[in-house]
Amino acid sequence: MKIKEIFPGVFRIGDDLFTKNLVPGEKVYGERLVKINGVEYRFWDPFRSKPASAIKKGLKTFPLEEDSNILYLGAATGTTISHFSDIAKNGVIYAVEISEVPYRKLMDLSKKRFNIVPILADARKEKEYSDFIFGKVNVVYCDISQPDEVEIFIRNCEKYLKDDGYGMVAVKSRSIDVVKDPMEIYREAEKKIKAVGYEHLETVKLDPFEKDHAIIVCKKTK
Numbered sequence: 001m002k003i004k005e006i007f008p009g010v011f012r013i014g015d016d017l018f019t020k021n022l023v024p025g026e027k028v029y030g031e032r033l034v035k036i037n038g039v040e041y042r043f044w045d046p047f048r049s050k051p052a053s054a055i056k057k058g059l060k061t062f063p064l065e066e067d068s069n070i071l072y073l074g075a076a077t078g079t080t081i082s083h084f085s086d087i088a089k090n091g092v093i094y095a096v097e098i099s100e101v102p103y104r105k106l107m108d109l110s111k112k113r114f115n116i117v118p119i120l121a122d123a124r125k126e127k128e129y130s131d132f133i134f135g136k137v138n139v140v141y142c143d144i145s146q147p148d149e150v151e152i153f154i155r156n157c158e159k160y161l162k163d164d165g166y167g168m169v170a171v172k173s174r175s176i177d178v179v180k181d182p183m184e185i186y187r188e189a190e191k192k193i194k195a196v197g198y199e200h201l202e203t204v205k206l207d208p209f210e211k212d213h214a215i216i217v218c219k220k221t222k
């Protein structure tokens with residue numbers, strides 16, 4: 001089987017995306033495992049995980065590296081985080097989740113994947129979890145489906161992102177306005193991000209994997 005590393009830690013086998021399994025033999029959400037030359041890879045499902053959808057849709061900047069420290073807002077049960085944990089295997093993923101039910105699953109995941117630090121908190125109150133985050137991070141990733149998501153994302157970037165760090169925000173247009181044209185909502189989000197002086201790198205629409213969603217990638221340039 002032909003395998004190609006298309007971003008650090010992200011592999012393409014045929015048409016599918018995979019990450020190298022940090023915990024061989026263990027699945028996180030029922031995903032397919034494949035072994036090539038003695039190394040186990042986990043299928044990264046673009047219908048279950050937005051960064052995988054974005055990569056499938058031609059994302060050009062995927063800023064994660066082996067030693068990246070990441071602040072992840074809206075961790076849920078850790079589906080996407082498990083792949084970030086495969087990729088940033090020598091880094092730390094600070095995983096913020098507001099709801100106790102998914103948080104319990106996230107806690108279980110962090111017992112097997114030592115680079116995940118689960119934090120039960122509201123991403124709107126970014127000052128309240130500063131004791132859990134050591135130093136500034138390389139990447140802030142935000143996926144919380146809230147009407148004020150972009151503002152929450154920016155506040156967290158201002159507080160926790162390194163000066164040359166990258167931000168990624170998954171915008172669900174219907175969470176912001178159900179009737180407005182999604183493109184208009186993405187443009188408004190880009191405007192807010194540029195207004196704080198960040199460089200807008202790209203916006204990738206996620207359909208058909210996720211309807212009315214886009215991922216916006218930016219760089220803090222201060």
Ligand SMILES: C[S@@+](CC[C@H](N)C(=O)[O-])C[C@H]1O[C@@H](n2cnc3c(N)ncnc32)[C@H](O)[C@@H]1O
Pocket residue numbers: 048049050073074075076077078079080081096097098099102121122123124143144145146
């Ligand atoms: C779309 S789901 C995230 C899916 C996850 N990112 C993945 O790909 O595996 C959104 C999550 O954000 C959480 N959330 C919503 N508002 C939040 C807030 N203010 N602070 C932290 N988490 C929040 C929800 O409880 C939910 O688990």
